[in-house]
Amino acid sequence: MNIKEAKKIIVSLSKPDKMPGFAYGIPAAECKTGSKLRLIPNSVCAGCYALKGNYARFPAIVQAQYKRLESIQDPRWVEAMAVVISSQAPDMVNYRRKNHEYKRS
Numbered sequence: 001m002n003i004k005e006a007k008k009i010i011v012s013l014s015k016p017d018k019m020p021g022f023a024y025g026i027p028a029a030e031c032k033t034g035s036k037l038r039l040i041p042n043s044v045c046a047g048c049y050a051l052k053g054n055y056a057r058f059p060a061i062v063q064a065q066y067k068r069l070e071s072i073q074d075p076r077w078v079e080a081m082a083v084v085i086s087s088q089a090p091d092m093v094n095y096r097r098k099n100h101e102y103k104r105s
């Protein structure tokens with residue numbers, strides 16, 4: 001599978017400023033455990049950040065989140081994500097390989 005085909009299947013990765021790597025944004029509204037925890041005051045999900053601000057303000061962002069969630073149903077998704085991660089973050093893949101080799105020795 002080539003990168004162009006893989007990117008079409010997974011829709012897109014994002015690069016949040018506050019994170020060291022890439023992210024894959026899916027809708028928090030569909031978060032199964034979180035939808036229960038959000039109703040419990042002071043629970044970890046009570047003030048869910050992913051349901052506020054830019055995540056909820058822009059319809060295009062919400063639409064893209066649902067497209068990504070739907071894309072997970074594609075039987076080629078795992079291979080496609082592996083191709084995209086390998087192409088977008090080779091340093092991270094190499095780091096994990098090295099780390100894995102280190103742990104085995």
Ligand code: SF4
Pocket residue numbers: 028031033034035037038044045047048049050051
């Ligand atoms: S904080 Fe929000 S996105 Fe995170 S697990 Fe809870 S409900 Fe889901």
